[in-house]
Structures are given as structure tokens and as C-alpha cells.
Amino acid sequence: MNTKFSREPAKAALLRRYTIGALLMIAPSFASAEIAVIVNVNNKDKITMEDVQKTYLAKTKTFPGGGKIVALDQTEGSTSRVEFVSKVVKKDEAQMKAYWSRLIFTGKGVPPKVMDSDEAVLEAVIGNPSAIGFIEADAVTDKVRVIGTI
Amino acid sequence: MNVKLATRFGLSALALAITPAHAVDLRFDGFATFVVGQMLDDDELNHDPQGNLMTFRGFDDQINFQSNNVFAIQARADLGEGLSATAQIMAKGVDDYDAKFSWAYLSYELTPEWTISAGQMRIPYFYYSESLDVGYSYPFIRPPFNTYDIGGFDNISGLKAEWQTDVGNWVSRVTMLAGRTDTTLKISQLPDPVKAQVSRMGLLAWSMNYDAFTVRGIYARANLSLGVSDYLDAIGFDRISNEVDSTLTGIGLPALGLNFSNDARHGAYYDNDAAEFYGIAFNYDPGPYFVTIESTVLDLQNGFMQNPGTGTYLNAGVRLGKITPYFTIERAESDYNEKGYRRLMAEVNHAGLQAQYGSLVGDLIYSGVGAGLKQVFVSSLKEENAYNIGVRYDFHPSAAFKLEYMTAKNHNYDLSPQAIAASVDVIF
Numbered sequence: 001m002n003t004k005f006s007r008e009p010a011k012a013a014l015l016r017r018y019t020i021g022a023l024l025m026i027a028p029s030f031a032s033a034e035i036a037v038i039v040n041v042n043n044k045d046k047i048t049m050e051d052v053q054k055t056y057l058a059k060t061k062t063f064p065g066g067g068k069i070v071a072l073d074q075t076e077g078s079t080s081r082v083e084f085v086s087k088v089v090k091k092d093e094a095q096m097k098a099y100w101s102r103l104i105f106t107g108k109g110v111p112p113k114v115m116d117s118d119e120a121v122l123e124a125v126i127g128n129p130s131a132i133g134f135i136e137a138d139a140v141t142d143k144v145r146v147i148g149t150i
Numbered sequence: 151m152n153v154k155l156a157t158r159f160g161l162s163a164l165a166l167a168i169t170p171a172h173a174v175d176l177r178f179d180g181f182a183t184f185v186v187g188q189m190l191d192d193d194e195l196n197h198d199p200q201g202n203l204m205t206f207r208g209f210d211d212q213i214n215f216q217s218n219n220v221f222a223i224q225a226r227a228d229l230g231e232g233l234s235a236t237a238q239i240m241a242k243g244v245d246d247y248d249a250k251f252s253w254a255y256l257s258y259e260l261t262p263e264w265t266i267s268a269g270q271m272r273i274p275y276f277y278y279s280e281s282l283d284v285g286y287s288y289p290f291i292r293p294p295f296n297t298y299d300i301g302g303f304d305n306i307s308g309l310k311a312e313w314q315t316d317v318g319n320w321v322s323r324v325t326m327l328a329g330r331t332d333t334t335l336k337i338s339q340l341p342d343p344v345k346a347q348v349s350r351m352g353l354l355a356w357s358m359n360y361d362a363f364t365v366r367g368i369y370a371r372a373n374l375s376l377g378v379s380d381y382l383d384a385i386g387f388d389r390i391s392n393e394v395d396s397t398l399t400g401i402g403l404p405a406l407g408l409n410f411s412n413d414a415r416h417g418a419y420y421d422n423d424a425a426e427f428y429g430i431a432f433n434y435d436p437g438p439y440f441v442t443i444e445s446t447v448l449d450l451q452n453g454f455m456q457n458p459g460t461g462t463y464l465n466a467g468v469r470l471g472k473i474t475p476y477f478t479i480e481r482a483e484s485d486y487n488e489k490g491y492r493r494l495m496a497e498v499n500h501a502g503l504q505a506q507y508g509s510l511v512g513d514l515i516y517s518g519v520g521a522g523l524k525q526v527f528v529s530s531l532k533e534e535n536a537y538n539i540g541v542r543y544d545f546h547p548s549a550a551f552k553l554e555y556m557t558a559k560n561h562n563y564d565l566s567p568q569a570i571a572a573s574v575d576v577i578f
Contacts, residue, residue: 034273059321060316104179
């Protein structure tokens, strides 16, 4: 290991050290922004992250079991939303906006209802068996079912 | 056209929406585009038949702040149980901001897969048709001009059914639409707007999406009528006949009195004639970059205008954070209605002319009439390559700035117009 490392060109070694350093620096903020996708406790459907992605792109309107989905969004720019859009929907917020602008102004879809906090999402999901939402993983309680954390 | 109806419908939708007894969810969305642009050299422009200098994509050699601007508000009332009413009011700079209902329709979600809509709506000819006016939704300042030129028949009153379903890992969306539209159109070859009607339109579009990849095909047919017969008689057929006669009498020969039959003249008119449209589009947009290819054919089976007209473009771009450089190359071609031309020429008796006026004058009359008729048919003939290169800058969560250089090579007139434009597209 040591010999291998010593043979590494100086530039690459520097780059590697720098990258590790950078990762260490941003690691805490990543940890705090872990996102949980939640549904009502009575929802027993097997839901994948791919299903969630499709839901937030209006490509699917029903849960795998056939029930209608009521998707919940969060305020643009909030930590939960930025993370969710990038990790689950795999777009950035501007792309998401351009994508939805096509759906809204063609009558093909109505964007998910925007809730103003993790607590509001939590409350709505507890109260609605059709709801799906996302919140920071720290905010999860046992009154909702977590279908995935990312 | 149906604006009254649309207004009444829109108002009743609003009235419904504000009735407190119903738990109605009312949602407003809006978009706006502000464009400024200028041609680099107006020597590269054509004159229309009235002698006015035409424009290139709406631009001329003066800085133009207005003609491409758009401002629109859309209201959607969710009436519950899958029923909703949508109305969009749009003001365009090119119409002096005269606000009009661009669409107003009722939608009913029968099942999560099936939705039916009735009212006035956008005809989804193209990949970007339904968000045609929403600059924010696409990379370029305007969609490729030649491909997206459908002569003003953008909206229709009718019935639409949409069926969205999963096919394995693909999402399939089928759109069926039937309807008609009555409107007035400005045709560049004619001095005044003419009455236009599309009736018995049937359209079938099918798109399949898998992850970042989308393919879309469309077929539409309709009957087309345009109020151009008086104009074509006056500047086409009767003028040709008069010019032949005045030339003949001017050199002391008897007038010919050429008079084309109604039947032959109809070859140049649009009188409830079949029109077909088909197209295919591919889009691949994994996020860091995107590519769109679209190709369309408009086949008017009669009439004096381009026939058929085809357009194909390729657009691609790279997203570097908030900056998106992009380019488009486009090719448009159209043929002319040779059948219509030949039917008219068949009524000019070449041998008879030679017998009556002698072979020299007979030949001259024959070729003169042929050249005159050809002008009627080929005035909108087009063979053009167009290019643009630009950059989109998402400087705000709800606004994008675009800067674009556009040029074209028109092979019919050997012209190469160029323009630079900038736009700000906003949604709210």
C-alpha cells in the first residue's frame, strides 16, 4: 500500500488529499440533510424511489396498489426540497421548474401542493392515507411510514 | 372566434370558483417573455408582393422591443371529483397587447389514466406545441421557425381524450383530438388577412417516455378552407388574361380572352381541401445535456402554397450549472403544387395558339402564361437552412435570460439574414 502510494505522481496525491479534505468538510452537512420519503402508516404498498421520482414528474398518478396519490412538495430553496429534487427526482430546481412549466401550461398536470415545513408535511401525511411527502430524516416520527431514506 | 363563448365560459368558471359553497381550489399561473433583437444587415431581406420589406424571425434593422413579447395568465379551478376548468389569457406584443383567451376548457379525469377535455385548446402538432408561448420551458428564444410554422392554426375548439399508462418501464401517453376552428390569417403573399377554417380535424399523437428518453409521433388530418379565391382571381388568373390581351392588342393582334375554368382554378384555392400533417420527435435529456430531433411534414393536397412542406431540426445543449449553451440546426424544404399548375396549363391550347397567332407569337403567349401561373404557385417555395447558437442563463429561480445569434441561408433567393436577440423568460 505504502509503496503504491509513494509511486503516485505528486499532483494526483495532492488532488487526492484535497478531495478527501473536501469530502470531510462537507460530510456533516450531507449527514444533516438526509431525506426521508414518507407515506401514511396505513399505506402498505411497496413503493420504490423510482416510483417516487415518477410521481414528482407527473409520470404516475397512482400507487402500485392502484390508490390515487396526493403528492406534497416543499418550499423552493428549502433544504429538504433541494436535497429531494437532486437525489430522488435527479434534477436541479431550475430544471424541475422548466419541466413543470411545460406540464402546468399544457394542462397535463398540477404541481404537488407546497407545504411550508417538514412539520406541515408530517401532519398532512399523518392525516391523509393517499399522501406522500419528503422531510429531513431527523424529523421522522413513528406516526408515518418511511419508504426510503436517501 | 369563439372568444365570446370562451369569455362566458371563463367568467362562469370564475363565478363557480368564488362561490364559497364549493370547496374550489383556484390556482393562478403566469408566464411572460420579453425579447429584444436586431438584424445585423437588412440587405438580406426579401420584399413581400406589396413591396414591404419582410422581417427575419420578427426582427429588422431597427432594435425591436415588442413584436415577440408575450404575457399570459392561466387560471385553473379544481372543482373536485376530477373536474377542472382552465382558462389562459394571453397578450402578445405583435397584437399590440390585445389580450385574448388563448384557451378555455373543461377537463374531467375519468380514471387516473383517462382524461377528457372539451373547449378551446392548443393543437399538439409539435413536441413543444403545448408550451409554445412559454419561453421558460425550452432552451431557445423561439422554437425552430420553419418547422414550427403551421400558418397560425395553433388552437382549436373541440374534444380531446388523453390516455396515460405504463407499458413495462415506459410511460405511454396517447392524445386523441377532434375539432374545428374558424379564424383570420395573415398570409405573407396577400395584402389583407383572409378568413380561414379548419374543419373535421382528427389528430392522434403518441409519446413514449423511458427515464430520460422520449419519442413522439403524430398524425393529423383536416379540411382546410381559405378565403383566397377572389384575390387569386384578381392578381392571378384575370391579371394573366388581361396582360396577355393588352400585349396582343398593343401589337395589333386580336385579344385571346383566356378564361380558366372554375374547375382548374380550384387547384389553386383552398376550398374544404384535405390537409395532412405528420411528425416525429426524439428527446434525450439525462440532465447534464440534452438533444432534441424533430421532423414534420405538412401536406396540403391542393392550393397555391408550399406543398408539401417539411422541416427538421436538431437542438442540443449542455447544462453547466446555471449556464446552458445550446445550438440548433434546421432544414426546411417545400415543393409546389405541380398538379394544380398542370391542370391550369392544360387549358392553354399550345397548338391552337400557334395556329391562331403563328408559331412565334403562339409560343411566346404559351410560355408567358406558364411563367405567370408558376408565379402564383411557387411564390412561397422554400429551401432554407437555419442555424442558431445561444446561451441560457438561469439567473433567478423563476427567470431565465437568453442570448442568441440566429442566421439562415435561403436558397430560393440566395439570402443570408442574421440577427442577434436577447430575451428574459419568466414564470410565476
